Each structure stands twice: as structure tokens, then as C-alpha cells.
Amino acid sequence: MTGELAAVIRDLRTAVGAQRVLTDPLQCRTYECDGLTHFRVSPAVVVLAECTDHVRATLRICSAHRVPYVARGSGTGLSGGALPVADGVLLVLSRMREIVELDIDNQRAVVEPGVINLSVTRAVASQGYFYAPDPSSQQVCSIGGNVAENSGGAHCLKYGFTTHHVTGAVVVLPDGSLVHLGGKVIESPGYDLLGAFVGSEGTLGVATEVTLRLVRRPEHIQTLLAGFRSVTDAAGTVSDIIAAGVLPAAVEMMDRLAIEAAEAATHCGYPPGADSILVVEVDGSAAEVAAHFADVRRIADARGAFEIRVAADDAERALIWKGRKSAFAAVGRISPNYLVQDGVIPRTALPDVLREIGRISADCGVRVANVFHAGDGNLHPLVLYDDAVAGETDRAMEANGRILDLCIAYGGSVTGEHGVGADKVAYMGRQFTPEDLDTMQRVRCAFDPAGVSNPGKVFPTPRLCGEAPGARSGVHPLQEAGLAAVF
Amino acid sequence: MSLPGSAVAAAVRPDSIAEVVDVLRHTRPASVLPRGAGTKLDWGAVGAPIEVDLDLRGLAGIVEYNPGDLVVRAMAGTPLDVVQADLAEHGQFLALDPPEAGATLGGIVAAGASGPRRHRYGTARDLLIGVAAVLADGTVARAGGKVVKNVAGYDLMKIYTGSFGTLGVIVETTWRLHPRPPDRRVVTFAGHDGALVRRLMHSALTPTAVEALGEALVVVFEGLTPAVRAQADAAARLGEGVVTTTVPAGFGVRPWLPDGIGLKIAYEITGLDVVLAALRRLPGTRVVGRVGVGVLEAGLPAIDRDQLDRLRAVVARVGGTVVVLAAPEETKRRLDVWGPVGDALPLMRRVKDQFDPEHRLAPGRFVGGI
Numbered sequence: 021m022t023g024e025l026a027a028v029i030r031d032l033r034t035a036v037g038a039q040r041v042l043t044d045p046l047q048c049r050t051y052e053c054d055g056l057t058h059f060r061v062s063p064a065v066v067v068l069a070e071c072t073d074h075v076r077a078t079l080r081i082c083s084a085h086r087v088p089y090v091a092r093g094s095g096t097g098l099s100g101g102a103l104p105v106a107d108g109v110l111l112v113l114s115r116m117r118e119i120v121e122l123d124i125d126n127q128r129a130v131v132e133p134g135v136i137n138l139s140v141t142r143a144v145a146s147q148g149y150f151y152a153p154d155p156s157s158q159q160v161c162s163i164g165g166n167v168a169e170n171s172g173g174a175h176c177l178k179y180g181f182t183t184h185h186v187t188g189a190v191v192v193l194p195d196g197s198l199v200h201l202g203g204k205v206i207e208s209p210g211y212d213l214l215g216a217f218v219g220s221e222g223t224l225g226v227a228t229e230v231t232l233r234l235v236r237r238p239e240h241i242q243t244l245l246a247g248f249r250s251v252t253d254a255a256g257t258v259s260d261i262i263a264a265g266v267l268p269a270a271v272e273m274m275d276r277l278a279i280e281a282a283e284a285a286t287h288c289g290y291p292p293g294a295d296s297i298l299v300v301e302v303d304g305s306a307a308e309v310a311a312h313f314a315d316v317r318r319i320a321d322a323r324g325a326f327e328i329r330v331a332a333d334d335a336e337r338a339l340i341w342k343g344r345k346s347a348f349a350a351v352g353r354i355s356p357n358y359l360v361q362d363g364v365i366p367r368t369a370l371p372d373v374l375r376e377i378g379r380i381s382a383d384c385g386v387r388v389a390n391v392f393h394a395g396d397g398n399l400h401p402l403v404l405y406d407d408a409v410a411g412e413t414d415r416a417m418e419a420n421g422r423i424l425d426l427c428i429a430y431g432g433s434v435t436g437e438h439g440v441g442a443d444k445v446a447y448m449g450r451q452f453t454p455e456d457l458d459t460m461q462r463v464r465c466a467f468d469p470a471g472v473s474n475p476g477k478v479f480p481t482p483r484l485c486g487e488a489p490g491a492r493s494g495v496h497p498l499q500e501a502g503l504a505a506v507f
Numbered sequence: 508m509s510l511p512g513s514a515v516a517a518a519v520r521p522d523s524i525a526e527v528v529d530v531l532r533h534t535r536p537a538s539v540l541p542r543g544a545g546t547k548l549d550w551g552a553v554g555a556p557i558e559v560d561l562d563l564r565g566l567a568g569i570v571e572y573n574p575g576d577l578v579v580r581a582m583a584g585t586p587l588d589v590v591q592a593d594l595a596e597h598g599q600f601l602a603l604d605p606p607e608a609g610a611t612l613g614g615i616v617a618a619g620a621s622g623p624r625r626h627r628y629g630t631a632r633d634l635l636i637g638v639a640a641v642l643a644d645g646t647v648a649r650a651g652g653k654v655v656k657n658v659a660g661y662d663l664m665k666i667y668t669g670s671f672g673t674l675g676v677i678v679e680t681t682w683r684l685h686p687r688p689p690d691r692r693v694v695t696f697a698g699h700d701g702a703l704v705r706r707l708m709h710s711a712l713t714p715t716a717v718e719a720l721g722e723a724l725v726v727v728f729e730g731l732t733p734a735v736r737a738q739a740d741a742a743a744r745l746g747e748g749v750v751t752t753t754v755p756a757g758f759g760v761r762p763w764l765p766d767g768i769g770l771k772i773a774y775e776i777t778g779l780d781v782v783l784a785a786l787r788r789l790p791g792t793r794v795v796g797r798v799g800v801g802v803l804e805a806g807l808p809a810i811d812r813d814q815l816d817r818l819r820a821v822v823a824r825v826g827g828t829v830v831v832l833a834a835p836e837e838t839k840r841r842l843d844v845w846g847p848v849g850d851a852l853p854l855m856r857r858v859k860d861q862f863d864p865e866h867r868l869a870p871g872r873f874v875g876g877i
């Protein structure tokens with residue numbers, strides 16, 4: 021252990037209490053990975069924060085000693101965002117799980133970062149409200165993690181992502197100082213730093229309180245499951261729905277292999293023999309739902325759906341969703357190992373991209389199951405492999421990389437909701453130019469000049485935050501010369 | 508439109524991103540004001556004199572539009588009206604409706620301008636999915652992309668929105684689009700208060716706009732005919748609403764006169780009555796605004812420092828802020844037009860220093876003298 025680390029541990033124990041500072045390697049190993057389990061690093065120190073003051077003290081101490089820290093919510097991230105630094109501090113926020121305030125009249129909830137996503141909806145459901153972003157992991161993932169990843173979910177097609185549902189955050193900056201970004205109001209004067217913080221993957225500071233928008237539950241919901249003989253027909257249905265001017269709450273798609281896996285795991289009873297299925301949910305007023313739902317059925321029929329099932333009630337709706345929401349875990353049933361991918365393509369490229377993924381799968385000799393948010397072109401190809409078979413891991417990795425390159429080639433993105441984390445750092449330079457990445461890191465330098473906050477994530481090469489040549493932070497010379505006033 | 512502050516040394520109108528880069532490189536460290544159609548150049552603080560008037564209307568046109576993807580990419584100098592006309596041919600629209608005719612996409616982003624449809628669709632911050640900007644040192648940098656769902660890299664679209672030209676010259680924008688609703692119903696209530704707005708907000712109704720227009724409340728439903736008809740009838744019954752198919756005159760128009768004072772007030776939704784009572788105490792005030800999201804605009808003939816301070820104190824009680832957007836130059840020089848910014852101001856200054864270390868872009872026009 022380095023001398024710096026020893027000093028950090030001593031200071032942390034004094035500041036937050038020895039019982040909240042773990043250094044026993046066995047205990048620290050609990051935190052060695054997030055949901056991306058093939059990346060593992062045991063942290064030197066774990067701090068179990070219970071309040072904003074604990075977070076402030078931890079960050080102040082880390083900064084003073086230039087020791088890196090990584091924040092962690094529930095550890096369900098799929099890009100290694102919460103992967104610890106070996107000689108650093110892992111700051112666990114899952115004990116900060118109080119819903120501070122429910123302000124239904126202002127349609128806001130104020131929560132601590134460790135609060136579980138689904139708890140927010142549970143707390144306001146009886147009053148006719150819900151918290152819209154609904155990642156499939158919503159029973160376990162934290163609001164702090166959602167904010168850091170700008171998490172999405174099946175219903176984001178209509179309702180938007182986390183960034184559209186956060187109006188305020190109390191953020192501890194890497195030097196331990198506190199800033200209030202936004203609040204219950206929808207906008208405030210100045211740069212929208214809250215907008216930059218959401219999705220910054222823990223690299224700009226730690227959110228210790230978050231203000232969320234609550235949304236009125238729609239009057240009606242209708243859900244349909246349609247089975248198709250070909251992926252092209254299902255993809256065509258999605259395009260036609262959008263072209264008809266319908267904006268469903270969700271449009272989800274699964275291919276044959278994903279259906280097979282879901283069936284094995286959850287007995288969801290999806291149409292037998294389907295080459296692909298679509299789950300389409302429409303919500304809104306009664307008249308709107310009736311008309312749009314009829315459109316969706318007609319389009320699916322015209323595109324050759326051989327079976328269409330409509331959920332008669334909430335229980336049937338839950339069953340339809342069960343297969344889809346458990347798809348990631350389900351492939352574990354049909355393959356010893358798998359990689360979860362998260363690329364995005366323009367929606368209209370869906371049939372072409374699926375064909376090419378099929379080709380990549382054949383080339384590399386690994387199976388690929390496709391599960392995706394078809395409405396917004398967010399693909400989750402699951403690359404299946406067996407690490408006990410010589411060479412298969414390498415071939416899976418190759419398929420994985422080629423799928424991401426495909427998304428970039430079609431003008432898409434290497435991540436739609438899981439984040440860059442540690443996993444996709446190498447791909448950032450393919451999606452963006454060095455100038456693009458350098459400009460993003462100017463924001464990083466403003467928040468974290470010492471580079472101690474979740475280093476090594478998101479950006480392939482760190483920017484040196486020293487003052488740029490000719491930098492001048494004083495007033496403009498014309499102002500100085502008395503030629504202009506500030507106000 | 509003339510620029511606030513003193514005379515301009517040079518006016519330039521580049522036709523390409525490369526020319527914008529050249530201008531910024533060759534005029535260092537002169538102060539530069541990026542601008543579109545100039546419809547909102549009088550917003551914000553007066554700032555330091557401008558040496559280069561950078562007119563971006565030469566960067567015009569749609570670069571890429573694939574209706575099936577509901578995404579459009581257009582140069583920043585393109586007027587919104589022009590874009591909307593093209594999109595309408597495909598039954599789509601960009602769900603932004605700031606009232607300034609001829610305003611360009613870049614100007615709308617930089618000023619964070621929005622209109623009544625904000626209630627449903629949000630502002631430029633919520634619809635802008637990709638951006639290219641030229642920084643003060645000539646660096647061309649993109650963020651986002653052309654897909655709606657994308658979390659690769661920082662979301663710089665958010666910090667350019669409402670940055671008033673102080674971080675970079677926005678040269679290209681990419682937007683999420685929506686299907687154009689086929690029909691509309693408008694419900695007008697002669698009088699309104701917090702209680703009526705509250706009933707509306709907590710109902711299952713899904714209006715696209717909930718607008719205060721003077722003493723009236725105008726609620727707009729857009730969508731399929733049977734749906735908007737049913738919703739409008741239900742909304743009308745929440746008070747004594749009258750249902751029509753067209754919006755009243757002055758709908759969504761900024762409530763201030765050319766030489767008057769224009770305020771933007773953001774507050775917690777339930778604070779409406781408190782804010783309205785405070786505004787009514789100022790003589791000659793006209794109010795327009797998005798009462799469903801908690802943003803009002805007020806036009807008044809004059810305001811002095813004490814009146815502004817008192818108004819700010821009242822609005823602060825309902826969590827809000829008051830910005831003097833438009834005002835005669837002399838008035839602006841006497842007032843703190845942006846008002847208190849809170850404990851994030853030092854961080855905002857650091858962001859500015861990173862993007863524009865020489866403080867040459869729109870100097871002094873933004874919060875805290877940025």
C-alpha cells in the first residue's frame with residue numbers, strides 16, 4: 021500500500037467513522053465488478069456513505085491526496101462504470117436511500133441517490149403518478165446510477181430518458197465542494213450544467229440528492245404481442261407504425277434465439293414458431309389509444325403477423341413484458357457465457373443491420389440473440405459463447421467489436437443507454453474525432469481538474485487540464501479599459 | 508437590427524464551417540458575437556463592445572433528412588420556418604414554437620427560446636440530439652449524433668442550449684422530430700388561477716399547451732380528431748371553458764413591446780398565484796406563459812431596481828428566478844438582468860474558461876459577467 025493511501029484511510033476513518041471504511045481485502049472484493057463481470061478490480065478502500073457530509077469528506081480527502089475514487093450505486097451497470105481503481109477509493113451510495121420529499125402538487129420527488137428506481141413509482145402510484153424512465157433493472161438499480169448513465173427503458177420512446185426527468189441535483193464536486201444544479205423549477209439562469217452532469221458516468225462528481233419529475237399515469241394502456249415469420253416483416257412493421265404518425269409508448273423486438281431463451285427461462289408463451297416478435301404498447305386517452313391501437317393492428321396484419329395477442333388486463337400485460345424484461349438473464353439458460361451489446365442505429369437501417377449481424381455471427385462462428393428497443397433503433401445483440409471452448413471467447417469479442425463498428429458505419433452510436441464506462445473506451449475514438457473528445461473533456465477539466473473522479477472511464481486519453489496557452493480568466497481588456505460595463 | 512454596445516468593427520458572413528474557423532482564427536483575440544437573424548440580440552446583458560459581428564445566415568440548409576428516422580440535420584443559420592415547411596411535406600415537425608418569425612436554429616438554441624408547445628415537448632435542450640460548434644480557438648467539435656438514443660460522451664447539446672453564444676459558435680444542429688398532429692381543439696377559460704391549473708395538471712388530460720394569455724387560460728389539444736374532441740370537452744368542464752379550433756390572437760407571443768421590459772420568470776408550478784399577485788402590483792404588466800411547467804413571461808413599461816429586487820424576493824419564495832430578457836440598453840446597464848445564479852456560478856466560470864479562455868465570445872452578455 022502506498023503512503024498516500026495509508027494517509028487517506030486514516031483521514032477517512034476520522035472523517036466518516038471507522039465502521040464505514042472497509043479495507044479488508046475480502047470485504048472489498050464484494051465490490052470488484054458491476055454488471056459487466058468480466059472486468060474485475062478490487063478497490064483498496066470502500067467507503068459506505070450515509071449522508072452528503074460523508075461524501076464531501078471522502079472527496080475532499082481523495083482530492084487532497086490525489087487518490088482516485090469511483091462512485092457506486094447498486095452496481096448493475098453494464099459498461100464497467102463502477103469498476104474500482106486498485107489504488108483508489110470505492111464510494112458506495114446505496115445506503116443513502118431515503119425519499120426526502122414527495123411533492124405531488126409540483127409533480128416532483130426529491131430522493132437520495134441510493135433510492136431504487138422502482139421505489140419512486142411505488143411511492144406515488146396510489147396518487148396516480150409514476151417515474152417514467154424504466155430500465156429493465158428497475159427493481160434494483162439506483163437513481164444515482166440512472167442519473168450517471170442517463171438510463172433509458174422500454175417506455176423511453178414516448179417519455180424520454182433520465183435526462184428529461186431530472187430537474188435538479190445536489191452535486192459534490194471532486195474537490196469536496198457542493199453545488200446545487202437546478203431544483204424543482206424547470207429552468208434556472210446560467211449554463212445547464214445539470215444537463216451535462218446527467219450521463220457523465222460518475223466522472224464529474226457525485227450526486228447526493230436528485231429532484232425527479234413525476235408523470236401522471238396515462239388514462240389507458242393497450243399492449244399487443246405480434247409474431248412474425250421473418251425479422252424483416254417485424255422491422256417493416258416498426259417503420260410503418262412510425263410512418264403512420266403513431267408514437268407508441270414502447271416498441272420492443274426479439275428474434276428467434278432471444279425468444280427461445282425467454283421461453284426457457286420464463287415460459288412466457290410467445291407465439292411458437294415465430295422468427296421474431298414485437299411488443300407494442302400504446303397509451304394515452306381512451307379515444308387516442310383506440311385509434312392508434314387499431315392502426316398498429318392493421319399494420320402488423322398487413323406485414324404478415326401470423327398471430328396477434330392483445331393483453332386483456334394488467335396480468336396479461338405483465339406476462340407479455342416478462343419475457344422481454346428477463347431476456348438478458350434468460351440467455352444464460354442457453355449459453356454458458358454471453359456479452360450484452362448496446363448499439364444504436366437509425367431506425368430505418370434495422371433490416372440491413374440485422375442481416376449484417378447475421379453475417380457477422382456466421383463469420384465468427386458464435387450465436388447472436390437480438391433483443392431491442394426497436395422504436396428508437398437501440399439494439400441489444402447478445403453474443404453467446406462458451407469460454408471453455410478454445411478460441412470462442414476471442415471470436416465472441418471479435419463479433420462484439422464488429423457489431424459496434426457496424427453501428428458506427430450506419431451513423432449510429434456505440435451506446436444507447438448502458439454507457440461507455442470502461443468497456444467502450446476504445447470505441448470512442450472511432451465514433452468521435454480527437455477534437456470532439458477533447459472538447460467534451462474541457463467540461464471534465466472544469467469539474468475535475470485533478471482528474472480523480474472515475475478516471476479511465478468514457479475517454480480514451482485524459483486531457484491535461486492546465487491552463488490553455490494565453491488563458492486569461494480575468495475581465496475582458498475592453499471592460500478593463502472602462503469601455504464596457506458588465507451589466 | 509443594430510447591436511447593443513458600441514459600434515462594430517467588422518461584420519462577416521461566412522458560408523461554410525471552414526470559413527467560420529478562419530474568421531475565429533484570424534480575428535484573435537477580438538470579441539465576436541455569433542448571431543442568426545438577430546431576433547433576440549437584445550436578450551441578456553449588454554456586454555462588452557463587439558469587434559466582429561459573425562452573421563451565420565450563410566450557413567443555411569437541411570443537410571440530411573430521412574423522414575423514416577424522424578430526424579433532421581440542418582445548418583445553424585437555417586430559419587426554423589424554412590425547416591418546418593420541408594418537414595410538413597412529410598407530415599412531421601420540429602416541436603419548437605418560439606414566436607420570433609425568421610429565427611434561425613442556431614439562435615433558438617443559443618437563446619434557449621421556446622413557446623407554448625414546451626408543455627408537451629420541452630425546449631431545444633430536449634429535442635437537440637446532435638451539434639457541431641466552432642470554439643473560440645477554431646476547434647470544430649461535435650457531440651451527440653443523429654440517433655435519438657445515444658449516451659456516448661458528454662451531452663454538450665445541453666450546455667450550448669441557452670449559452671447565448673458564450674461557449675462556441677453553433678454551426679450545425681440535429682433534431683428529433685415528431686409526427687404532425689392532424690387536428691386541434693382549443694379550450695379558452697376567461698379567467699384563471701392556480702386552482703384551475705391544478706385541476707388540469709392532475710387530470711389525465713394530455714394537452715400540448717397550457718398557456719396563460721393575459722387574464723385567460725388557453726389549453727390546446729393536438730392529435731387525432733376524436734381524441735382531441737373528447738379531451739377538449741372534458742377540459743372545458745373543469746371550469747367554464749369554451750371550445751374552438753383556433754388559438755386566440757396573441758397566443759404564445761412575447762408580451763413585451765419593442766421599448767418595454769420583458770421578464771422571464773421560472774417558478775414551482777404551484778407558485779402561480781404568488782407570482783401573478785406580485786406581477787399585478789407592477790403597473791401595466793401583461794403576462795403570457797407556460798403555467799403547466801412553471802415559466803411565465805411578463806411585459807411591462809418600466810421597472811426599477813427596487814421593484815425588480817422585490818419581485819425576485821417573492822419569486823424566490825416559490826423556488827424561482829426572474830431574468831430581465833429584453834429592456835432598453837440604459838435600463839439594462841442599471842439592473843442585474845440575470846439575477847442571482849447560486850453556488851454553481853464559479854463552476855460556470857470554469858466551464859467558460861475552458862471553452863473560451865480569452866473571453867472573446869459574446870463577452871459580458873451572460874450570467875455573472877461571463
Ligand SMILES: Cc1cc2nc3c(=O)[nH]c(=O)nc-3n(C[C@H](O)[C@H](O)[C@H](O)COP(=O)(O)OP(=O)(O)OC[C@H]3O[C@@H](n4cnc5c(N)ncnc54)[C@H](O)[C@@H]3O)c2cc1C
Nearest residue numbers: 093094095096097101155156162164165168172222227437
Ligand atoms: C438485467 C439488467 C437489465 C438492464 N436494463 C437496462 C435498461 O433497460 N436500460 C438501461 O438504461 N440500463 C439497463 N441496465 C444497466 C444498469 O442497470 C443501469 O445503467 C443503471 O442506471 C445502473 O444503476 P446502478 O445503481 O446499478 O449504478 P452502478 O452500476 O453502481 O453505477 C453506474 C455508474 O454510475 C456512477 N454513479 C453511481 N451512483 C452515482 C452518484 N450518486 N453520483 C454520480 N455517479 C454515480 C458510477 O460511478 C458508475 O459510473 C440493466 C442492467 C442489468 C443488469
